[in-house]
Amino acid sequence: MAAPFELSDDSVVVIIGTGAGGGVLANELAQKGVSVVSLEAGGRYLPEDYINDEWESFGQLAWLDARTTSGDWRVANDFSGLPAWIVKAVGGTTTHWAGASLRFQDHEWKAATTYGPVQGANLLDWPIDPREMDDYYTKAENKLGVTRTGDRAGLPGNNNYKVFEAGAKALGYEEVSTGRMAINSASNDDRAACQQTGFCFQGCKWGAKWSAAYTDIPRGEATGNLEVRERAHVLKIEHDDSGKVTGVLYADADGNQHLQKARIVCVAGNSIESPRLLLNSASNMFPEGLANSSGQVGRNYMRHMTGSVYAVFDKPVKMWRGTTMAGIIQDEARHDPSRGFVGGYELETLALGLPFMAAFLDPGGWGREFTTALDSYENMAGMWIVGEDMPQETNRITLNHDVKDQYGLPAPNVHFDDHPNDVAMRNHAYKQGMAVYEAVGATRVFPTPPYPSTHNLGTNRMSENSRDGVVNKHGQTHDIANLFISDGSQFTTGAAENPTLTIVALAIRQADFIAAEMGKNNI
Amino acid sequence: MTSRNTKLTRRQLLSRSAAAGAAFVVGAGYVAGSSAAWAMNVEHVQPTTMATLIQMARDIYPHDHVADEFYAAAVKGYDSADAAPMIEAGIAALDAAARGKGYASYIEAGWERDRVDILRGLENSTFFQTIRGGLVTGLYNQKAVWPLFGYEGESFSKGGYIDRGFDDINWI
Numbered sequence: 252m253a254a255p256f257e258l259s260d261d262s263v264v265v266i267i268g269t270g271a272g273g274g275v276l277a278n279e280l281a282q283k284g285v286s287v288v289s290l291e292a293g294g295r296y297l298p299e300d301y302i303n304d305e306w307e308s309f310g311q312l313a314w315l316d317a318r319t320t321s322g323d324w325r326v327a328n329d330f331s332g333l334p335a336w337i338v339k340a341v342g343g344t345t346t347h348w349a350g351a352s353l354r355f356q357d358h359e360w361k362a363a364t365t366y367g368p369v370q371g372a373n374l375l376d377w378p379i380d381p382r383e384m385d386d387y388y389t390k391a392e393n394k395l396g397v398t399r400t401g402d403r404a405g406l407p408g409n410n411n412y413k414v415f416e417a418g419a420k421a422l423g424y425e426e427v428s429t430g431r432m433a434i435n436s437a438s439n440d441d442r443a444a445c446q447q448t449g450f451c452f453q454g455c456k457w458g459a460k461w462s463a464a465y466t467d468i469p470r471g472e473a474t475g476n477l478e479v480r481e482r483a484h485v486l487k488i489e490h491d492d493s494g495k496v497t498g499v500l501y502a503d504a505d506g507n508q509h510l511q512k513a514r515i516v517c518v519a520g521n522s523i524e525s526p527r528l529l530l531n532s533a534s535n536m537f538p539e540g541l542a543n544s545s546g547q548v549g550r551n552y553m554r555h556m557t558g559s560v561y562a563v564f565d566k567p568v569k570m571w572r573g574t575t576m577a578g579i580i581q582d583e584a585r586h587d588p589s590r591g592f593v594g595g596y597e598l599e600t601l602a603l604g605l606p607f608m609a610a611f612l613d614p615g616g617w618g619r620e621f622t623t624a625l626d627s628y629e630n631m632a633g634m635w636i637v638g639e640d641m642p643q644e645t646n647r648i649t650l651n652h653d654v655k656d657q658y659g660l661p662a663p664n665v666h667f668d669d670h671p672n673d674v675a676m677r678n679h680a681y682k683q684g685m686a687v688y689e690a691v692g693a694t695r696v697f698p699t700p701p702y703p704s705t706h707n708l709g710t711n712r713m714s715e716n717s718r719d720g721v722v723n724k725h726g727q728t729h730d731i732a733n734l735f736i737s738d739g740s741q742f743t744t745g746a747a748e749n750p751t752l753t754i755v756a757l758a759i760r761q762a763d764f765i766a767a768e769m770g771k772n773n774i
Numbered sequence: 775m776t777s778r779n780t781k782l783t784r785r786q787l788l789s790r791s792a793a794a795g796a797a798f799v800v801g802a803g804y805v806a807g808s809s810a811a812w813a814m815n816v817e818h819v820q821p822t823t824m825a826t827l828i829q830m831a832r833d834i835y836p837h838d839h840v841a842d843e844f845y846a847a848a849v850k851g852y853d854s855a856d857a858a859p860m861i862e863a864g865i866a867a868l869d870a871a872a873r874g875k876g877y878a879s880y881i882e883a884g885w886e887r888d889r890v891d892i893l894r895g896l897e898n899s900t901f902f903q904t905i906r907g908g909l910v911t912g913l914y915n916q917k918a919v920w921p922l923f924g925y926e927g928e929s930f931s932k933g934g935y936i937d938r939g940f941d942d943i944n945w946i
């Protein structure tokens with residue numbers, strides 16, 4: 252039930268993007284009776300449309316608009332036009348995500364204070380007290396149906412997990428489990444239980460995994476207060492002489508441009524498109540882009556310290572069967588500088604199908620060293636490493652005026668150099684990950700380089716002071732009261748945990764704030 | 775795509791063909807396996823060029839349990855008017871490099887080791903990288919290849935693995 256709002260209706264909240272941040276915010280506001288127009292660049296795909304084939308699904312869902320890369324990260328060499336793996340579809344990257352749903356550890360909200368000065372890092376404390384988040388985290392866990400929270404049971408472990416767990420225990424790790432997952436272990440919230448099909452990254456055809464595409468979006472629409480316009484690509488945010496934003500210019504599926512008026516604009520296009528949109532909206536009044544008086548728009552791009560470890564055994568594992576991310580080791584998530592780096596990391600099982608394994612195991616690799624690894628595909632187990640990376644001012648999204656997208660707008664360039672802390676942490680994690688598998692008889696191990704970024708964070712960061720960041724503790728831009736950032740680009744620091752639960756909790760919290768401020772006529 | 779050769783007997787095929795390396799035979803407008811197990815028509819590139827390209831594909835991603843016809847299928851798309859000049863030039867350069875090392879041509883270098891040595895010398899060329907990059911999907915994204923690696927593909931149509939062995943590991 253779409254609620255059609257007029258283009259000229261300047262009482263609506265316009266939300267750009269319908270992923271973890273934008274999709275949840277849209278529903279939360281609609282439930283409170285606020286009129287919302289969501290503009291989503293991608294089309295609408297539901298479980299019956301998802302394709303359980305890695306490359307075909309990628310072609311169906313991935314964001315493939317022009318992007319460029321620079322910096323010393325290997326992605327710039329191996330996948331120069333694909334810095335990030337992000338979805339363009341209603342529901343955003345929550346169609347692709349694996350579902351790992353972890354809260355930040357308390358100290359991670361205060362990275363600058365906890366870690367002290369780290370040379371070259373632009374560390375800052377979040378302007379949020381961890382206790383303020385407790386209730387929002389609980390709401391987010393209930394919304395997503397996260398296992399091992401509330402009274403929800405954990406998922407059963409698959410083959411890949413069993414190898415991982417045995418190795419972890421042999422090494423003496425204690426915090427090993429099938430994790431907290433936004434995947435139903437029993438049917439819940441009108442969605443089925445996980446059938447262990449093994450294509451979580453391609454969209455869950457059972458709907459067992461939470462995605463905004465088939466939960467928050469249709470529920471928001473059912474209120475009559477939310478209209479989702481799909482294949483509506485926002486090009487520019489407009490403002491008036493007083494510096495308030497007034498609406499957005501977007502292109503529809505046929506390339507025709509429209510101006511949607513707005514009382515409030517919330518940007519949730521993920522951490523590459525969100526700052527790009529602010530930069531592309533530069534005007535005489537805001538020559539450096541919207542909300543950019545700090546100069547921090549696009550800076551402090553974080554992607555988590557990542558990498559993978561695959562291992563071959565003398566007997567079959569068949570890791571592709573069952574949940575893609577089937578378990579976690581949390582012992583290394585603590586902050587313990589005696590390991591040679593600040594912050595911590597998680598180890599999480601991961602399985603790729605043969606086509607993706609060929610592309611990502613050792614990009615560019617060839618010859619027998621490479622092919623003998625794939626010959627043992629059936630006997631392979633795998634894990635992914637995800638840890639806190641350091642925000643650096645020079646890691647940033649800029650406009651590349653030499654490369655244009657399909658609308659003639661400058662493409663984003665994504666520049667990333669590893670910080671020495673990231674490198675030290677990755678090397679530690681590789682060593683530990685390989686030890687896990689060697690402890691249970693691996694005959695060969697592969698410390699695999701990072702893939703294109705799946706966690707994109709920090710490019711419109713939250714700060715107490717307007718000089719240090721782009722938004723305040725509510726995601727409201729310091730410069731423009733009716734302009735909000737509602738996605739992972741708000742992150743002040745990245746923490747060790749997968750980000751989506753926190754993105755969702757912040758969106759629920761932001762909806763409370765926006766509705767209250769609207770009620771008071773403050774915005 | 776390649777087709778199982780049903781029309782010609784091995785003897786008939788060989789009588790009309792010339793050997794290209796140990797693995798292939800070529801004739802007017804086609805490349806075939808020496809065993810006559812498969813044959814592929816070519817329209818735009820020379821049959822010997824295609825045979826060399828198939829050998830090159832195998833040398834880049836050698837899997838001894840994957841038959842030549844899958845490598846042939848992986849590079850078949852280069853037999854087009856658009857791609858042919860690039861392929862002919864690339865293979866000519868490969869053969870020139872082989873002659874520089876004392877072989878009659880790339881495909882006549884008998885040991886994989888020797889051919890890989892020739893490839894290493896061209897590793898940074900656009901031609902090599904185009905062929906290698908294309909093979910990542912051209913070879914490994916062939917559904918017919920997946921079972922050779924044990925990979926089972928989609929499972930939704932069979933109800934997932936919940937009752938079909940998602941946790942059937944028995945040695946850990």
Ligand SMILES: Cc1cc2nc3c(=O)[nH]c(=O)nc-3n(C[C@H](O)[C@H](O)[C@H](O)COP(=O)(O)OP(=O)(O)OC[C@H]3O[C@@H](n4cnc5c(N)ncnc54)[C@H](O)[C@@H]3O)c2cc1C
Nearest residue numbers: 268270272292343344349350351485520738739749750751
């Ligand atoms: C393979 C994979 C696995 C993952 N696994 C996990 C996991 O286990 N746990 C976890 O916490 N996280 C995981 N993630 C990350 C998670 O998906 C993201 O952190 C999260 O979805 C980000 O939310 P977002 O709102 O910032 O952006 P997105 O969810 O990416 O949504 C952004 C939306 O905005 C739209 N958009 C962008 N620009 C415009 C524009 N100009 N106009 C209109 N629309 C626009 C996009 O099309 C998109 O739909 C995974 C990601 C991937 C790719």
Ligand code: SF4
Nearest residue numbers: 445446448449451455
């Ligand atoms: S393994 Fe479970 S969560 Fe993942 S796609 Fe299959 S049914 Fe969905």
